[in-house]
Amino acid sequence: MTETAVPQRSAQHRNALAALALAQFICSFAGSNMNVMINDISTDLDTTVQGVQVAITVFLLVMAALMVPGGRLTDRYGRKRCFVAGLAVYAVGALLSAAAPGLGVLILGNSILEGVGTALLIPPVYILTTLLYPDTASRARAFGVIMALGGLGAAAGPLIGGLITTGISWRAAFVFQALVIAVIIVLSRKVVDPLPPDPTRSLDTAGTVLSAVGLVLVVMGILAADNSLWLTLGLLAAGVLVLALFFRSARAKEASGREPLLSLTLFRNRTSNIGLITQNIQWLILMGTSFTVAAYLQVVRHYDAIRTGVVFTAATLGLLLTSLSAKRLATRHSSRTLVMTGFAVCVAGIVLLVALAAAFSTAWAFVPGLVLIGLGLGAMLTPSVTVVQSSFPEERQGEISGLSRCVSNLGSSFGTAVAGTILVSGLTKGAYAAAMITLAVIGLGGLAAAARLPREPRPGDHDVRGAP
Numbered sequence: 001m002t003e004t005a006v007p008q009r010s011a012q013h014r015n016a017l018a019a020l021a022l023a024q025f026i027c028s029f030a031g032s033n034m035n036v037m038i039n040d041i042s043t044d045l046d047t048t049v050q051g052v053q054v055a056i057t058v059f060l061l062v063m064a065a066l067m068v069p070g071g072r073l074t075d076r077y078g079r080k081r082c083f084v085a086g087l088a089v090y091a092v093g094a095l096l097s098a099a100a101p102g103l104g105v106l107i108l109g110n111s112i113l114e115g116v117g118t119a120l121l122i123p124p125v126y127i128l129t130t131l132l133y134p135d136t137a138s139r140a141r142a143f144g145v146i147m148a149l150g151g152l153g154a155a156a157g158p159l160i161g162g163l164i165t166t167g168i169s170w171r172a173a174f175v176f177q178a179l180v181i182a183v184i185i186v187l188s189r190k191v192v193d194p195l196p197p198d199p200t201r202s203l204d205t206a207g208t209v210l211s212a213v214g215l216v217l218v219v220m221g222i223l224a225a226d227n228s229l230w231l232t233l234g235l236l237a238a239g240v241l242v243l244a245l246f247f248r249s250a251r252a253k254e255a256s257g258r259e260p261l262l263s264l265t266l267f268r269n270r271t272s273n274i275g276l277i278t279q280n281i282q283w284l285i286l287m288g289t290s291f292t293v294a295a296y297l298q299v300v301r302h303y304d305a306i307r308t309g310v311v312f313t314a315a316t317l318g319l320l321l322t323s324l325s326a327k328r329l330a331t332r333h334s335s336r337t338l339v340m341t342g343f344a345v346c347v348a349g350i351v352l353l354v355a356l357a358a359a360f361s362t363a364w365a366f367v368p369g370l371v372l373i374g375l376g377l378g379a380m381l382t383p384s385v386t387v388v389q390s391s392f393p394e395e396r397q398g399e400i401s402g403l404s405r406c407v408s409n410l411g412s413s414f415g416t417a418v419a420g421t422i423l424v425s426g427l428t429k430g431a432y433a434a435a436m437i438t439l440a441v442i443g444l445g446g447l448a449a450a451a452r453l454p455r456e457p458r459p460g461d462h463d464v465r466g467a468p
Contacts, residue, residue: 285439
């Protein structure tokens with residue numbers, strides 16, 4: 001390689017990383033910015049808080065349900081092609097949402113089309129990053145940038161959404177998303193796919209349908225909890241049954257030599273399994289806290305969109321501080337230490353959110369808790385992703401990337417569904433505290449899982465000796 005080729009390749013990587021990180025930012029932004037628009041959307045579209053909650057949850061759920069198929073499509077059609085196609089579908093959904101005359105069209109544009117677009121574009125973000133940065137140090141740095149932008153999008157979504165909603169309207173927030181997508185499409189011209197597509201790769205259609213239906217039934221069961229306990233139990237039981245059929249189908253396909261949607265061998269790596277659990281709970285805490293606090297501030301304390309968004313600046317600053325220090329933290333501490341510390345700090349932040357909100361009526365009461373939650377999440381988002389992605393060789397990056405994003409977005413869905421359902425059932429101080437305490441208990445579960453990570457990071461561990 002010539003001397004001029006090295007900086008040229010480095011510049012290409014920087015441009016590609018800018019496109020990939022910005023894509024993660026806007027998808028995370030979409031998951032949280034609607035939280036500060038609850039009152040505005042409810043009034044404009046003549047719906048309820050629960051209606052907005054359903055729209056947000058369905059968006060996150062569509063992403064989760066289709067993330068694994070999206071990852072598999074990258075092998076067949078190419079990473080860059082799926083990335084650009086996802087951006088285009090997302091942009092159409094954003095513009096349709098901006099013009100929505102009612103909740104149904106909003107769900108079609110935001111929840112369905114943006115969800116499908118995200119499921120197509122996010123797996124390539126993580127696959128391309130892994131392929132473009134083969135060594136551990138540069139990969140950790142790249143993932144640090146992407147996760148920082150992703151966390152920033154989720155944490156700053158309420159602030160940016162609040163500013164746009166108050167200054168213009170909630171519809172302009174979706175136009176903003178479309179404009180950012182246009183910028184990413186321009187930047188994506190610099191993205192180079194290191195591996196050629198393989199048109200012979202098949203897609204397990206039956207597996208796709210079973211996994212999607214199963215996840216939808218489970219989340220919808222949670223959402224129905226405040227209306228009917230029997231409906232909830234019925235939907236959850238149906239969801240578990242369909243998912244069991246999915247895993248049985250996958251096992252049968254593997255046994256017969258066919259390629260299932262999701263290879264069950266991915267679950268034979270103990271380190272990766274624990275990393276996936278921590279990812280799920282991290283996003284559950286982030287999105288659950290975001291929806292619960294935002295809804296409580298608007299509906300109970302009657303804050304407007306911008307005032308609610310300003311409160312969330314505390315979480316944004318905390319998350320930025322630790323996310324941007326991801327490389328330095330990774331060189332000084334093991335992934336296990338960082339993830340455990342992150343969960344401990346998040347749980348402390350949730351406890352503060354409950355205690356100070358009960359003791360004080362000022363908006364400042366929410367700042368210390370949100371700062372701690374931001375610091376904790378920023379410290380552990382990158383290590384968890386690195387642990388999972390680095391547990392498998394390059395030829396399996398499409399599968400594990402799809403599974404990883406599916407698990408994370410499923411956590412986001414669970415967070416909004418579980419905490420949101422508890423909150424909207426009463427929308428009182430008691431309901432707020434109950435929702436937050438539930439998140440804290442789940443956070444302790446994440447801490448217990450993180451304690452089972454290897455004491456020393458093993459980024460090159462591709463074997464399955466830790467399989468149960």
